[in-house]
Amino acid sequence: MDNENVYLPKLAKIINIKDEVNGARPIKTFRAQLLTETNFSHRCGQCAMVSVFGKGESMFAISSSPLVKDYLQFSIMKMGRVTSSLHSMKEDDIIGIRGPLGNSFPIEDWKGKKLIFIGGGIGLAPIWSVLQFALGQKKDYGDLILIYGARTSKDLVFKEELEELRKEMTVHLSVDVEEEGWKEFVGFVPQNVTDKKPSPKNAIAITCGPPIMIKFVIQALGDLGFKDDQIYTTVENKMKCGIGICGRCNIGMHYVCKDGPVYSWAELKELPQEY
Ligand SMILES: Cc1cc2nc3c(=O)[nH]c(=O)nc-3n(C[C@H](O)[C@H](O)[C@H](O)COP(=O)(O)OP(=O)(O)OC[C@H]3O[C@@H](n4cnc5c(N)ncnc54)[C@H](O)[C@@H]3O)c2cc1C
Ligand code: FES
Structure with a gap:
């Protein structure tokens, strides 16, 4: 600054x-x-x-x-x-x-890899910048896949953009409960991950959403064979200064506003379990 x-x-x-x-x-x-x-x-x-x-x-x-x-x-x-x-x-x-x-997704390190974006509700917002960046540099990456869900179809964000996205990458949408006219997956986002079975081979998964969704998505990815350093997420602790001064956001000695909010699951597991 x-x-x-x-x-x-x-x-x-x-x-x-x-x-x-x-x-x-x-x-x-x-x-x-x-x-x-x-x-x-x-x-x-x-x-x-x-x-x-x-x-x-x-x-x-x-x-x-x-x-x-x-x-x-x-x-x-x-x-x-x-x-x-x-x-x-x-x-x-x-x-x-x-x-x-804050820090950022190490997208340069992911060149040549398949990227699987997994979001729930407003959790698509932090993913959207990295997804759009990868689309803009498509030749540098492998397959791009989005698995995204919300409570109902009305709660999905970027609805028009998602339809456009289907022309350029694989998009799997879900809603939590059955609704009239819905032709895609019904169930929670982690269940859709299990259903679509993305392969962990040369892949990175990026997930954002409610903490409970992230927890079960990480579990589902682990069951599919993803290693901890193949999974990235963001931590949204409450913040005040945003620049590592006030101590509002910290996990142990770690300032999420400055050192985060982006972490691999391997990194998060090393931090005190306060988040
Ligand atoms: C790194 C980071 C990125 C974020 N990105 C987005 C984003 O892209 N889009 C978006 O809509 N929101 C995002 N948020 C959450 C957003 O900062 C809060 O919703 C916002 O601060 C609420 O402010 P407020 O004054 O309207 O609510 P307040 O009046 O402060 O609080 C209203 C209610 O929300 C709760 N609340 C406030 N902040 C948080 C929080 N961080 N986590 C959980 N509960 C909270 C309060 O406890 C209270 O119950 C992000 C948060 C962080 C830390
Ligand atoms: S918000 Fe103040 S130290 Fe992170």
Whole structure:
């Protein structure tokens, strides 16, 4: 970060807002353009603190690919103070952005490998930047597979983009319970992983979603023969400073905001079991 005051956000204008999911747990995707900075560059999996002036700031995954330079994208579920304020904002409104923060997926090390993206609900947002990056550099990677699910079809994010994605990679969708007109898998995401049986040969699996889903996805991948260092996920501990100062997010001596949020399962198993 090049600001002298590390807590000072960069100003950004919201240029587009898209309703992804309505109902009890609404999700909106925001695209924002920085007002002054022209050389903002992030890596896949990095996050940023997004602030609403007078309300506060929260950490979100940057869901746009690093290859996209025109805007930064965040997909945000309405939870409390900051996210509700964001959900009530309009295009042209000004927000603050601090970042990019944290580490990233080691996508350069994965060249030549098959990538299996496994997401649940809003958990597709942190995966989306790395998935889009891999698609943009398709010749560098093996097969690309997405296994993604939500409670109902209405809770799936990026619905239109998912249909477009089918032209370029394998997409397996699921909903938790039977619903009229649904032709794909019915059941939880880990069950869909077991059903589709992706091979661990020369593969990396990247999974994000609710902690309970991640736990059972890792179990399912282990049963299929995936080794701990073939599985990557993100940890979303509560955060305040985002830069390794306040101690809010730590697991033992480890600051998730600075050293994470991306970990291999092999790395996570070495940390104290507090997350
Ligand atoms: C690294 C990281 C990446 C994230 N990426 C995304 C993303 O891409 N999209 C997205 O929608 N959300 C993401 N989150 C979660 C997001 O930061 C929280 O939902 C947000 O901070 C809630 O702020 P709020 O002021 O609206 O809610 P608050 O008023 O602070 O809280 C509302 C409720 O949410 C709970 N809550 C708040 N933060 C968290 C958290 N981190 N984990 C569990 N429960 C929490 C509170 O305990 C409370 O019950 C991410 C979090 C982290 C740490
Ligand atoms: S959020 Fe302050 S140390 Fe991580």
